[in-house]
Amino acid sequence: MQKFLIIICLFTILSSKGWCQLQSNTSNGYKLVWADEFNNEGVPDSTKWGYEHGFVRNHEAQWYQRENAVCHKGLLVIEAKRERLPNPNYLPQSDNWKTNREFMEYTSASINTRGLHSWQYGRMIMRARIPVDAGLWPAFWTLGVSKPWPSNGEIDIMEYYRKMLLANIACGTATPNTAKWHSTKTPLDSLGKDWSKKFHVWRMDWDETAISLYVDDQLLNRVALKDLVNQDSSQFNPFMQPHYILLNFAIGGDSGGDPSATLFPSRYEIDYVRVYQK
Known part of the structure; x- marks a missing residue:
């Protein structure tokens, strides 16, 4: 009887971290090649993740910093905070949005595997609970290792803002910094009551x-690779090269919306990220 109870307890623990799904993926011809279950306490594993710093992209409101990404009780928690702090890069006469802001109004975190781990082809999975209040912009995405954006290719496995869940793929065009997007939007209201209160699996x-x-x-969303060649003279397909993973929690900016009525702090909670290849 005691052995039976131990087996039941072990099965419950493993199931809670998606072990049944892991086994299923392996049996379908995929082999687990990399994962982070976020079971350590404290900072994310530095052999797997690096960080972005400061104001980075899309005129977003948040200042990215390491302190806002913490592993706790089996989850990676990326926390966005409303806090007014001096911008250390402030230049009063600057016309650059990253340096002409005297203060940061929000802080958050963005972590990635750039320079540490990248993969060409396979199955990438994240189990997470995402915040959906106004002005919030969590994402799970990849970028190609070669060429500048968007010619390096972008895959938004999960992106959320303005009451929409997005699944996007972007390649380059003949115009610098201008992407060709293959996008779908799923209204939050169509996903069911209390959807945002639960954990979900993106793949x-x-x-x-x-x-x-x-x-x-x-x-x-599904797009054939033949339709993802950069729309320039290079004939380069950015999805026939390795990509690295990013997890970030943005605020406001070009797409995120107005966060002024949202209560902070807000948490983007990731249970695990896994990569499989055949």
Whole structure:
């Protein structure tokens, strides 16, 4: 009887971290090649993750810093805070949005595997609970290792803002800093009552023929690789190269919306990130 209870307890623990799904993926021809279960306490594993710092992109309101990403009780928690602090890069006469702001009004974190781990093709999975209040912009995405954006290729496995769940794939065009987007938007209201209070599983399946993006096994977007060649003279396909993973929690900016009525701090909670390859 005692041995039976131990087995039941072990099964429960493993199931809570998605062990059944891990086994299923392996049996379907995929092998786990990299993962972070975030079971350590404190800072994320430095052999797996690096950080972005300061004001980075899209005229976003948050200042990215290490302190806002913490592993606790089996979760990576990226916390966005409303706090007014001096911008250390402030230049009064600057016309650059990153330096002409005297203060930062929000802080958050963005972590990535750039320079540490990258993969070409496979299955990438994240289980997470995302915040959906006004002005919030959490994401789980990849970028190619070669060429500047967007010619390096971008895959937004999960992106959320303005009451929409997005699944996007972008390649380059002949105009610098201008992407060709293949996007879908799923209204939050269509996902069911209390959807945002629960954890969900986002998945990308990427091979030599196509990229498919899912949430909870529901297909959101699928694009053939032949349609993702950069729209310039290079004939370079940014999805026939390794990509690295990013997890970030943005505020406001070009797409995020107005966060002024939202209560802070706000938490983007990630249970695990896993990468499988055949």
